[in-house]
Amino acid sequence: MPERDAGQRAANVDVAANSSSALAHEAAAKAARGMAPEPVPPGFAAIDWSTPWFAQFAARGQRWQQAALTGYADLLAAMNADAALMQQTTGRGRRLAFIAQDDLPPGAAYEGHIASTGCVPTRHNLHDFFNGSMWFAFPRIKAALNGRQSAELDVLGVGPTRGGVRDMLTLFDENALLFACADPALSAALRGFDWQTLFVARRDAWGRGCEVRCFGHALLEKLIAPFKGCTGHAWIVDVPAEYFDWDTLARDAWLDEAVSTALLGTEALTSSLFAPLPVLGIPGWWPDNESPAFYDDATVFRAGRRKR
Known part of the structure; x- marks a missing residue:
């Protein structure tokens, strides 16, 4: 079992590293063609870490904020470095990692993908920045939510409506x-x-x-x-x-x-x-x-x- 966990962790790290590397390669290619880098999404610079709602995870958040202001690949790299240290798991015991949103396979359910692979599709925006932060602030709660969500998907599938339990989650x-x-x-x-x-x-x-x-x-x-x-x-x-x-x-x-x-x-x-x-x-x-x-x-x- 430890070997299997180590293999899964290594696989997730590889997937996440490849995702970050692809983004970094794309940015370098644009720079080589004389194209301006993509602008940083609004909001990252506006986080006030002294407020009670942000202060609870300011130590990690400030590091991630600086990475996010540098670029998308840098944010994913910072998140994955912390994930590798924490060895956090998702709803079905898969080792946590963060991947670019575009690496979510077409047609795959977001919560189901996280549960089955451990990889959290993440965009370069505040919404996903704070989502990632909660995987570290309250890792068991996040894993429990993911476990219940994926279990509901197994029973009901992906439909036009979530159903009462998934709505609550x-x-x-x-x-x-x-x-x-x-x-x-x-x-x-x-x-x-x-x-x-x-x-x-x-x-x-x-x-x-x-x-x-x-x-x-x-x-x-x-x-x-x-x-x-x-x-x-x-x-x-x-x-x-x-x-x-x-x-x-x-x-x-x-x-x-x-x-x-x-x-x-x-x-x-x-x-x-x-x-x-x-x-x-x-x-x-x-x-x-x-x-x-x-x-x-x-x-x-x-x-x-x-x-x-």
Whole structure:
């Protein structure tokens, strides 16, 4: 088995290296013909690593950002260098690697390809940059999502609609927030759209009884230019009280294990498992929310199901 894993890892590294090499060769050929290099997609230079939603993976992210600003091949090379060190696996135990989007075979399902080969098709844009980042920030959750997605594809195939389970998994992957909470009253306030309790009356509980991690890569892309109505889908994670005595790495590892186990073990995955959470309302995440009046905006902090 170790030899087989080593062979798979080597195969993935070769595929990823070939993908990066092809891109680099193409760029060199254009330069030799006097053609200007392709412009860097917008947004990479605008990442503010001091914000709470990006700070959680700033150390790796800043290295990748510099690579992305240099070029597509450089970004893939940086991502694959980290993947080789981490020896992370995808939903079916394949070693993780990153390939150019154009190397996804025609007609192949994205999630199925990742599960069966370990290779994540990646574009030179912020969306896929943040997607790749989550494979390192929460590797077990990403593998669990990929495993459930590929299992659904095996049963239902690729059709005009995803189906309820795949819709929920996609929503998690794209827009989830992890709401870690040791106080049931705070979880109840979130589920009940009781923003005054969650954000004002119990404001001092944030950081001691609850906290949030951004997960969804589309949500992170939106937060390049934050706006008041930006809302994530919160997945509530009950944590022990001592969780808040641990350092950030220990907390993230605990969340990674607990959430991945839940995703693999929950048979009925539906969007009703989420609770909407306006991101800029999180205490300490946006200066304007220091004023209680910030939460009076009913177009953002809606009564929701609590009123109905």
